[in-house]
Amino acid sequence: xxxxxxxxxxxxxxxxxxxxxxxxxxxxxxxxxxxxxxxxxxxxxxxxxxxxxxxxxxxxxxxxxxxxxxxxxxxxxxxxxxxxxxxxxxxxxxxxxxxxxxxxxxxxxxxxxxxxxxxxxxxxxxxxxxxxxxxxxxxxxxxxxxxxxxxxxxxxxxxxxxxxxxxxxxxxxxxxxxxxxxxxxxxxxxxxxxxxxxxxxxxxxxxxxxxxxxxxxxxxxxxxxxxxxxxxxxxxxxxxxxxxxxxxxxxxxxxxxxxxxxxxxxxxxxxxxxxxxxxxxxxxxxxxxxxxxxxxxxxxxxxxxxxxxxxxxxxxxxxxxxxxxxxxxxxxxxxxxxxxxxxxxxxxxxxxxxxxxxxxxxxxxxxxxxxxxxxxxxxxxxxxxxxxxxxxxxxxxxxxxxxxxxxxxxxxxxxxxxxxxxxxxxxxxxxxxxxxxxxxxxxxxxxxxxxxxxxxxxxxxxxxxxxxxxx
Amino acid sequence: xxxxxxxxxxxxxxxxxxxxxxxxxxxxxxxxxxxxxxxxxxxxxxxxxxxxxxxxxxxxxxxxxxxxxxxxxxxxxxxxxxxxxxxxxxxxxxxxxxxxxxxxxxxxxxxxxxxxxxxxxxxxxxxxxxxxxxxxxxxxxxxxxxxxxxxxxxxxxxxxxxxxxxxxxxxxxxxxxxxxxxxxxxxxxxxxxxxxxxxxxxxxxxxxxxxxxxxxxxxxxxxxxxxxxxxxxxxxxxxxxxxxxxxxxxxxxxxxxxxxxxxxxxxxxxxxxxxxxxxxxxxxxxxxxxxxx
Numbered sequence: 049x050x051x052x053x054x055x056x057x058x059x060x061x062x063x064x065x066x067x068x069x070x071x072x073x074x075x076x077x078x079x080x081x082x083x084x085x086x087x088x089x090x091x092x093x094x095x096x097x098x099x100x101x102x103x104x105x106x107x108x109x110x111x112x113x114x115x116x117x118x119x120x121x122x123x124x125x126x127x128x129x130x131x132x133x134x135x136x137x138x139x140x141x142x143x144x145x146x147x148x149x150x151x152x153x154x155x156x157x158x159x160x161x162x163x164x165x166x167x168x169x170x171x172x173x174x175x176x177x178x179x180x181x182x183x184x185x186x187x188x189x190x191x192x193x194x195x196x197x198x199x200x201x202x203x204x205x206x207x208x209x210x211x212x213x214x215x216x217x218x219x220x221x222x223x224x225x226x227x228x229x230x231x232x233x234x235x236x237x238x239x240x241x242x243x244x245x246x247x248x249x250x251x252x253x254x255x256x257x258x259x260x261x262x263x264x265x266x267x268x269x270x271x272x273x274x275x276x277x278x279x280x281x282x283x284x285x286x287x288x289x290x291x292x293x294x295x296x297x298x299x300x301x302x303x304x305x306x307x308x309x310x311x312x313x314x315x316x317x318x319x320x321x322x323x324x325x326x327x328x329x330x331x332x333x334x335x336x337x338x339x340x341x342x343x344x345x346x347x348x349x350x351x352x353x354x355x356x357x358x359x360x361x362x363x364x365x366x367x368x369x370x371x372x373x374x375x376x377x378x379x380x381x382x383x384x385x386x387x388x389x390x391x392x393x394x395x396x397x398x399x400x401x402x403x404x405x406x407x408x409x410x411x412x413x414x415x416x417x418x419x420x421x422x423x424x425x426x427x428x429x430x431x432x433x434x435x436x437x438x439x440x441x442x443x444x445x446x447x448x449x450x451x452x453x454x455x456x457x458x459x460x461x462x463x464x465x466x467x468x469x470x471x472x473x474x475x476x477x478x479x480x481x482x483x484x485x486x487x488x489x490x491x492x493x494x495x496x497x498x499x500x501x502x503x504x505x506x507x508x509x510x511x512x513x514x515x516x517x518x519x
Numbered sequence: 520x521x522x523x524x525x526x527x528x529x530x531x532x533x534x535x536x537x538x539x540x541x542x543x544x545x546x547x548x549x550x551x552x553x554x555x556x557x558x559x560x561x562x563x564x565x566x567x568x569x570x571x572x573x574x575x576x577x578x579x580x581x582x583x584x585x586x587x588x589x590x591x592x593x594x595x596x597x598x599x600x601x602x603x604x605x606x607x608x609x610x611x612x613x614x615x616x617x618x619x620x621x622x623x624x625x626x627x628x629x630x631x632x633x634x635x636x637x638x639x640x641x642x643x644x645x646x647x648x649x650x651x652x653x654x655x656x657x658x659x660x661x662x663x664x665x666x667x668x669x670x671x672x673x674x675x676x677x678x679x680x681x682x683x684x685x686x687x688x689x690x691x692x693x694x695x696x697x698x699x700x701x702x703x704x705x706x707x708x709x710x711x712x713x714x715x716x717x718x719x720x721x722x723x724x725x726x727x728x729x730x731x732x733x734x735x736x737x738x739x740x741x742x743x744x745x746x747x748x749x750x751x752x753x754x755x756x757x758x759x760x761x762x763x764x765x766x767x768x769x770x771x772x773x774x775x776x777x778x779x780x781x782x783x784x785x786x787x788x789x790x791x792x793x794x795x796x797x798x799x800x801x802x803x804x805x806x807x808x809x810x811x812x
Contacts, residue, residue, distance in 0.1 A: 323645075
C-alpha cells in the first residue's frame with residue numbers, strides 16, 4: 049500500500065529550497081566563486097602572437113630590446129622578449145619540455161639547467177638539434193670550439209654559444225703595489241703564494257693574518273671545477289665516461305685542502321653575489337679572486353669602489369708551462385623542439401648571436417667576449433678600462449680564449465661537482481683531524497675520497513637506461 | 520508526487536560531487552599513478568621504462584637516501600627533544616594563575632609561526648653567515664668567538680633545528696596551553712590537600728591530564744619534521760649544503776623528480792617516506808595507548 053501524501057507539507061518554492069540548501073555564508077562563497085570564474089573567463093588573453101624568448105640576465109635583456117624592436121618592425125613572426133629570474137626560467141623550461149608545451153627559445157646557463165635537458169633519450173631532448181644547421185651555415189668554424197662542448201650531447205649540438213668565458217686572476221693592485229710586490233715573476237700557483245705571502249702579515253697583532261691571498265673555499269663548487277679544468281683534470285672524459293678519480297683531480301683537491309686549512313692556509317671564502325663576500329673584497333681581506341670575463345661586469349656594478357684598485361693577470365699555472373686560464377660559466381641560445389616556427393627562430397638566433405654590433409655591446413656593457421673568432425680583431429677589445437687601472441681586459445681575455453679547456457655536457461655534471469665538493473670537504477676534515485697539512489700527506493686520502501665519489505656517480509650513470517640506450 | 524523524494528535522494532550526491540570529483544582527480548588518481556611511476560625509470564611524464572622494484576632496490580643502496588633519512592631523523596629528534604619541552608615550559612609559565620599580559624605573551628611567542636617558513640629561512644641566512652653574520656659577530660664581540668665559524672657549512676642541522684625551534688615553539692605552546700587550561704583544578708587542589716609538592720603535582724596530575732594533547736603534538740612535530748623542505752632549501756640556496764649535511768628526504772625527492780626529471784625514483788622515495796610515517800604513527804599510538812592503559 050502506497051503511503052498517503054502529506055497534504056499539510058507546504059510546497060517548496062525555489063527560494064525556500066535554495067535557502068535550505070546552503071547558509072547565507074555558503075551562498076556568498078558560491079556567488080563569489082561564480083563571479084570570479086566569470087571574470088577569469090572574460091579576461092582578455094594577454095599572450096602575444098609570435099615567438100617567445102626568455103632571457104635571465106637584465107643586461108642581456110636591455111641589450112636585446114632595441115634589436116628585437118627593429119626585427120619586429122621588419123620581419124614576421126614577432127619576437128616577444130621576456131626577462132625571467134634564472135630559477136623561474138629553469139622551472140618554466142623544464143616543465144615546458146616535460147609537458148611538450150609550445151615555447152619559443154631560451155637563453156640557458158651552463159650548470160643545472162642544460163644538464164637536466166640531456167638526462168633523457170636523445171630524441172626527447174627538449175631543445176632542437178642544431179647540429180646540421182650549425183655545420184651547413186659554417187658557424188661551426190666561426191665559433192671558438194670549446195664553446196660548443198657544454199651544449200653538445202652524444203655528438204649532437206643543441207645550442208648556439210653566447211660566450212667563451214676565459215678566466216684570469218683579478219688582484220688588488222693597490223695592496224700589491226703598496227707592498228712593493230712585482231707580479232711579473234709569477235708563473236705557477238707556488239710562485240703566487242711565495243711572492244704574495246708578505247701580504248698575509250699580521251700587522252694589527254691580533255694573531256691572525258690581516259688578509260688572505262685567494263678567494264676559494266671547499267664550498268665553491270664552480271671555483272673547484274675551474275681549478276680542476278685548468279690543471280687538465282675533468283669529471284667526465286670526451287666520451288662522457290666518469291673520470292672523477294683521476295690523479296690530476298686528486299692533486300688539485302689535495303692542494304686546495306692545504307689552502308683552506310692548516311698552517312699554510314692562504315684562502316678565504318668571499319663568495320660572489322653575496323653581501324658578505326663583497327664586503328670582504330672591498331675591505332681588502334682577500335687579495336685575489338679568479339675572474340671570468342662576465343664577472344668583471346658584476347664587480348663594476350656591485351663594487352664600484354674597487355675601480356682603479358684591481359688588475360688582471362693570467363691565472364698562475366699548476367706547473368711550469370701549464371695552462372694559464374680556465375673556464376667558468378656559459379650561456380647558450382636553445383630553440384625549443386616544440387616551437388612552431390623553427391626556421392624563424394633559427395634566423396633570429398643567428399641575427400642576435402652573430403651580430404657584430406651586439407658583440408660590441410655585449411663586451412662594453414658586460415665585459416663578455418664573443419665566441420666568434422673573426423670578431424676578436426676588433427678594436428673595441430683594446431679599449432683601456434679604468435676599473436682595471438687602464439688594462440684592456442678584452443684583449444687579455446681574447447689572448448687566453450683559444451686555451452680554454454673543453455667541458456662536458458653530462459647530465460651528471462652537477463651531481464659530480466657536488467660529490468667532488470663533498471670529497472674536498474671530507475679531506476679538509478681529515479687534514480684537521482690527523483693534523484696533516486701537506487699535499488703529499490693528503491694525496492692518498494684525496495684519492496680515496498674521489499674514488500668513492502666516482503663510484504657513486506658511476507652507479508647513477510649505469511642506472512640511466514636512456515643514456516645507455518642512445519649512446 | 521514522488522519527484523520531491525527522488526530529488527532529495529540525489530541531492531546529497533550532487534553536493535558531494537565537487538568533493539568526489541576533486542578527490543578522485545587530485546588525490547586518488549595521483550596516488551595510484553605514483554605507485555605506477557615508482558616502478559618506472561622516467562624522464563618527465565612522457566618517457567618511461569619499466570624497472571619493477573628497481574627503484575626501491577636502488578633506494579636501499581643509495582647513500583644519499585640514507586644521508587637524507589639520517590638528517591631528517593636528526594631534525595625530528597631535535598624538534599621533539601628541544602621544541603616540545605620548551606613549548607611545555609612556556610605554556611606552564613603562561614598558565615600561572617594571576618599572570619598579567621597573558622594574551623600579549625601568547626601572541627609574542629606565537630608570532631614567529633605566523634611568518635612564512637621562507638621568510639624565516641631568509642631571516643636566518645644572514646644570522647648564520649660567517650665573518651659578517653649577526654650570530655658570529657655578536658659572539659665574537661662578547662667572548663672572542665671565531666668569526667669564521669661555518670654554521671651553514673659544518674653545522675647545518677644545528678642551524679636548522681635552531682630556526683625550527685624559533686618558529687614552532689610558540690605554535691606548540693598554544694596546544695599545551697589549551698590542554699593545561701583544561702586540567703581539572705579540583706584534582707590539583709585535592710593533590711595539594713594530600714600534601715603533594717609542585718613536582719609531584721606536575722608529574723602525577725598535569726602530565727597524565729595533558730598526555731593525549733602531548734601525543735598529538737609529538738605526532739604533529741614528527742610528521743612536520745619529515746616534511747622539512749623549504750627551510751634548508753632556501754637557507755642553503757637551493758642546495759643541500761656541503762657534504763649534503765642539509766639534505767632531507769623531501770628535498771631529495773624534489774631534486775630527483777623535478778631537477779633530474781626521474782619522477783619514478785622520486786615516487787619511490789615518496790612512498791618510502793609515506794610508509795615510514797605510517798609505521799611511526801602506529802608505533803607512537805601504541806606507546807601512548809600503553810601509557811593510557
